């Protein structure tokens with residue numbers, strides 16, 4: 001209300017001032033003799049013209065007045081200023097087909113834009129008769145989105161609608177910016193359109209809209225400029241100063257050259273662009289971690305002419321959906337948001353779970369690196385080029401966290417996260433999944449689980465302070481969500497459309513068309529048309545020093561925040577990095593460390609070799625990783641069973657087999673292929689703790705006796721501490737060697753490498769059907785524990 005009153009008062013004051021000025025001009029002119037260039041009247045006119053010139057000079061810098069030319073009074077002349085922005089409208093009797101009108105309009109628009117505060121003025125222009133040519137020199141303003149030029153009837157309608165919206169929002173006190181409707185030349189105006197133009201003219205000044213209208217003899221409350229050989233300026237017909245107008249011919253100013261107009265327009269556009277920019281430095285608050293997450297998380301997303309846009313994760317907009325083509329700025333936008341949030345909320349109040357898959361954003365930024373061991377202390381888990389399994393594991397973790405929170409909330413008798421904050425300060429959780437559609441790839445059991453988890457998180461997350469950003473660069477990615485379960489889509493009211501986004505907004509909403517790098521459309525109404533705000537967001541990449549500084553500041557203030565668990569999908573895993581290795585001590589129930597499990601904890605993939613039947617390990621598949629696994633297994637065993645006998649059969653990868661024997665030390669024996677059967681029988685017979693480590697057992701040329709020695713060892717060995725760890729490069733040979741399905745339970749642990757799931761089912765059952773072999777991954781199957789885990793097998797470094 002106060003805003004409206006101030007605007008009204010201001011308008012009245014300006015109006016009165018303009019009236020005063022015009023009356024002064026009129027009085028001076030009326031005082032001059034109407035004609036007769038006698039000496040006395042020439043002297044009087046000259047004096048008058050001088051006074052008017054002085055007055056005009058004093059007013060020249062008033063941005064509300066525009067200079068249109070020199071009025072001639074017989075032998076003298078004075079500048080003519082007419083009120084415009086903030087006070088009234090200007091109409092010309094001719095449209096922009098008249099070159100003098102076109103030139104004057106260009107000059108007036110340029111001056112108006114140049115003297116407006118950045119972001120305070122926009123131009124809607126219509127030029128049908130010259131198809132935009134009369135305003136072409138102002139193109140830099142159009143490029144900078146300060147001016148929109150349309151050339152047809154549909155464009156005129158849209159421009160009128162934009163002006164009407166503008167008036168309404170100014171009258172409602174929602175904005176105070178100005179809009180110029182420049183009708184350089186209009187298509188044929190029917191009664192309805194003409195009525196709308198008149199209505200805008202009548203309400204426009206109070207509503208912040210000013211008309212610059214070519215081809216209008218009459219326009220409510222406008223000063224009309226009659227273009228004839230000698231131009232005359234008329235008053236608004238209903239203005240209190242009368243209808244006589246300025247009774248003097250006015251010579252137009254010499255037109256500005258197109259080059260000059262273009263250069264000035266470029267300068268104005270650049271200035272506006274710089275002023276509309278939100279800097280990365282503006283994202284962080286003055287004081288780190290000073291905001292309270294009880295009612296939601298919020299941060300700055302960008303800026304437009306209306307000012308800065310703040311976005312939230314709260315009950316209204318609990319989750320966001322982000323789309324944009326590759327190179328559209330998704331990484332930068334997400335960095336802006338995540339750094340903005342991390343700078344506002346402490347790690348006790350905000351926990352980040354960040355997942356990226358191969359084709360999109362990388363969250364390495366948040367993790368400790370070899371060159372820089374700092375990290376963002378809010379990050380709890382980060383998946384860089386993750387496997388789907390890791391993504392689903394994190395979603396499971398978050399789902400379990402919601403269950404935990406529901407128990408805590410019940411205990412405190414509250415139903416919402418915000419109420420819980422009074423009793424317990426659990427952090428709000430933000431989980432970002434970039435290229436989330438990867439989770440659905442394959443349409444298998446894992447995909448179905450992912451859909452179920454996402455739906456649950458989307459539906460219930462807001463109550464438990466768990467929020468999500470799902471991002472995708474492809475239409476099919478976004479549509480995948482819709483086709484999976486449209487109920488998920490509805491849980492994402494906040495849509496973020498970056499350049500190239502096609503299906504994030506409603507399909508009838510064209511707002512994301514033509515977006516440029518650094519621009520984003522935000523729509524908090526599920527993407528419906530008309531609820532968009534287009535802002536520019538800071539380029540975090542261009543401010544790497546600030547980024548570095550902020551990360552270091554947060555890291556220094558981290559208190560006891562631990563580094564995140566990080567899963568680098570592309571990285572190999574090594575036994576010597578496993579903290580468990582150092583903890584191993586002598587035991588009759590040794591654990592075999594094999595790799596890193598691809599789960600939320602990223603813990604060790606291991607099996608225990610105790611004396612229950614079947615405790616042997618088979619490694620299956622031609623992938624040479626099999627040899628590396630045997631090496632890791634042997635080294636972990638040697639620490640726990642130093643007194644046992646170790647026999648190494650080097651039937652494949654002899655170099656690694658030899659290196660393994662060497663690593664085992666003195667107690668290791670290498671056995672030749674021909675002696676294998678004998679040694680197996682001997683180990684079974686001796687019934688002393690022993691491990692047979694077979695590299696390439698498929699190459700063993702076993703006779704019937706040899707096969708028997710093997711199956712006997714498998715069946716009876718574990719009871720006396722005799723275990724086989726063998727690598728078969730083919731599944732068929734392995735199943736034959738163990739006696740087919742009859743021997744199935746005799747080897748209860750396996751690591752499958754490059755053997756596809758459909759081939760495994762015969763031996764391992766339906767549950768392994770979806771196993772999809774890929775480099776650097778294995779499937780650890782423990783029949784006794786009835787589990788199978790995806791793992792990254794331990795391998796030796798290339799230099800080892």
Ligand SMILES: Nc1ncnc2c1ncn2[C@@H]1O[C@H](COP(=O)(O)OP(=O)(O)OP(=O)(O)O)[C@@H](O)[C@H]1O
Nearest residue numbers: 325326327328329330331332360518537538539541
């Ligand atoms: N706000 C911005 N202002 C100016 N340039 C920007 C802005 N945001 C991004 N860019 C530029 O656009 C390019 C692409 O940005 P970004 O890496 O974020 O895209 P992306 O969509 O994540 O692409 P990809 O998926 O291929 O990694 C970068 O060179 C970046 O500097």
